[in-house]
Amino acid sequence: MRRKERKQEDIKSFKRLLGYLKPHRSEFIVSIILMTFVVIVELVPPLFMAKVLELLKNSNAVGTMNKILLYLGVFILSLVVSIIIHYKQTILLQEIGQKIVFRIRLEVFEHIEKLSIDQLNKEPVGKLVTRVMNDPDSISEMFTSIVINLIRSIIMMIIILIILFFISIKLTLITLIIMPIILIVSYVFRKISRKSYQKIRNEISALNAFLSENLSGMKITQIFNQEDVKREEFRIRSYELERGFQKEILIYAIFRPLIYLITMAGNIAILYFGGLQVIDMILSYAILYAFNDLVDRFFNPIQQIAEEFNNLQNAYSSADKIFGILDLEPTIKELDDAIELKEFSGHVEFKNVWFYYLEDEWVLKDVSFEVKPGETFAFVGSTGSGKTTILSLIVRNYEIQKGEILIDGININKITRDSLRRHIGQMLQDVFLFNESILYNISLGNEEITRNEVIEAANYTGANTFIDRLPDRYDHLVLERGNNFSSGQRQLISFARAIVYKPSLLILDEATANIDSESEEIIQASLNKIMSSQTMLIVAHRLSTIQHSDKIVVLNKGEIMEMGNHHELLNKKGWYYNLYMIQFKEDKEGKNNE
Structure with missing residues (x-):
């Protein structure tokens, strides 16, 4: 992405992030006011020391000590008040940050729940976990630390600059000569460190996804003795993350000493030209001491601003990833005038339905059938024939490309998804x-x-x-x-x-395919009770479990080849008959082998 586009994206992200701060803007403003007071108190020590040195040089012993004690009392009191205010400000900011994190996490999780099944299948679980858990923390840090530190640094620099100009215009101008050098170094640092951080975030996301998948599939890894392979994959991914962190450490290791070297050059220049003014009695030694101390405090915020700008870019990176999820529109959208399905008799009808997962690779081709209330429909066919897809379309896991699905005579697109699924049970x-x-x-x-x-x-x-x-x-x-x-x-x-x-409609998708015979008998007994009272749609591999269905639909490559009850289809001696005979033969051979 080009620099201009990147800048526009950052501005857009910042404006969007401010939306999360809006409900807490009054507390945020109060925290800035409190922070300003703390900054002012932090600038008292060099001025206090200058005043003490002046007193020690020009006053009598008794009067000097009384004045020093007075100044010291005021100074200590201001420090105590500053500590209390700083505590209140920190608590206030952290509360704001935690409320923002809570809101973002909730918003991201709720949005993920609205995404369609096909969208969730494309996103690694570890990546989504990172979006919900890690990235909001970076945004919280932006409001509780980064932005507030930037404002604090700017306020401190402005106040110090005003004081420096009052002390000596010439020395202040000498100080400002160093500013462009620091700004150039800081700009280069920010640009390099941003790329480094983005790489780290990507590596963390990839590692989380790898861990989530492999911990879930550890049983398979152990069964096939692939521990060494997975360990090596994890080592490589971890090494890439380690390299990213090492590069970031190196960048900081170069930047900080370089800034320190530049600021020390500034201090030396101030001491030299300031020393000449002291010799010429233009400045006192005490004032030069205070000026030099304030210059140190002036350069520190510049370094901090550079680092906080880098952290700000990190927050933008996390924000981009979060907004990438939030901006992901669900592929299944409800119409504005979608209705709530209060009751459902169990009447389902497919009219010339066409559907694909990948464009032009049709999974269902012109499928039409009607399930009347209380009927039991079974779908059989080879793997990939479209059986499970039909069931997924009824609960609107996916949208069809052509045709119409009717629920009690109502187009399924005109029914809210929540109310539709409320009437459907799935096994x-x-x-x-x-x-x-x-x-x-x-x-x-x-x-x-x-x-x-x-x-x-x-x-x-x-x-x-x-x-x-x-x-x-x-x-x-x-x-x-x-x-x-x-x-x-x-x-x-x-x-x-x-x-x-x-449920008014019960869906069973290969529910008894991989279970023991005892559990299958229990389930089958329950299903026989249900068959007489409500609508059922069954996908089954074992034809023996669907013989009592009202209708059996035979599918092949997304097309309906036959439809009828068990006896009708056997008498046709077509697709169903062949499936039945193959399975009957397999069952017979299995019993003989026993």
């Missing part, structure tokens, strides 16, 4: 369980669902058969991803989760 093959109690995993923390309702759902689905044997029953803690339960037990918890919300 998927890949069950995700949270590191919480069984009670939480069934209710998902919904306070409107009572403990008794959770127990009823577990009893209805048969999940109680193993929950009641646990020491803490429904308060039993589920380990991450449910690793302390079998696949069948996880699926039963998922089944209870789907039922407790009392």
Whole structure:
């Protein structure tokens, strides 16, 4: 990005960031006023010492000591007040910073929740974690430290400059000659350090993504003995991050001594020309001492401003990443006049639906079918035929490109996504369980669902058969991803989760594909009860589990090849018949082998 564009982006980011400060602007202004008082008190010591030296030179002993004690008393009092004010200012700023961090984190998390499934699949989990956790801290630091230090440094420089001009215009002008050199060095430092920091942030984000993925997949790594490979990958990524930090350290190691060298040259110049004025009795030694001390204090903020500008760029970098997520528009958008679906009879209709994940690579081609209230529809076909995609479209995980999906005769695009999903229960093959109690995993923390309702759902689905044997029953803690339960037990918890919300439409996507026969029997018994009372859509690999469905839809490469009940399709001796015979043969051979 060119310099001009980068500058425009920084200005745009800064204005946007100020929006987070707006609700706290009165507290921020108060903190700046308090800070100004603290700065003034910090400039008292050199003036106090100059006054004491003058008194020691020109006054009698008794009078001198009384005046020194008086000045000392005022000085100590001002220091105590300054410490109290500085404490209040720090607390005030930190409170503002934490409120801003809270707001940004909440805003980012809420926005991530609104993103579509396809968008979340493209973003590494570690990257999103960094956006929610690390980047808001950088923005908080901008308001609590960076900006306030910049303002503090500028105020201090202005006050010191005014005092220096009052003391000696000639010496002040000599001091200002050094300013352009410091500004040039600071500009070069800021430019180089920004690139270094951006690299570090990118490496941290990449490392977080790598860790998130590999810690989740550690079981696979260990099964295939790939620990050495992953360790080497982690070493390389960590080394790149280490190099980034080393480069940043080197930049600071060069910058600080260079600035110190320039300021020391300034001090030497002041002492030389000031010494000549002392010899010529234009200045007193005490005033020269105070002037030199103030010059030191004048150069320190310049160095700090350079470093804070670099930190400000770091905050901009974090802000850009956060705004990149916040500006990511969900691919699934609700119409302004979208309606709330109060009731849902379970009537679903696909009319000439076309859909693709990648442009022109159609997953569904002109698919049409109608599911009437209370019917059980099953979808079968080879992998990639579009079975799961149909179920995903019904809950609006994706938008179709052509055609129409109707829910109780209403176009699905005209229904709010939340109200639609409120009436649909899903039981998927890949069950995700949270590191919480069984009670939480069934209710998902919904306070409107009572403990008794959770127990009823577990009893209805048969999940109680193993929950009641646990020491803490429904308060039993589920380990991450449910690793302390079998696949069948996880699926039963998922089944209870789907039922407790009392859905009008129940979706099962290969729900019994990878579970033990005992759990499958429990689930199948529950499904038989449900079939007579509500609409069900099932994707199943085992044809034996869908024989009692009202309709079976056979898909191949996104097209409907056949549709009918189990007996009708067998009599046709077409696609379904062939699938059935292949599976029947496999089951028979499996039993013979046993």
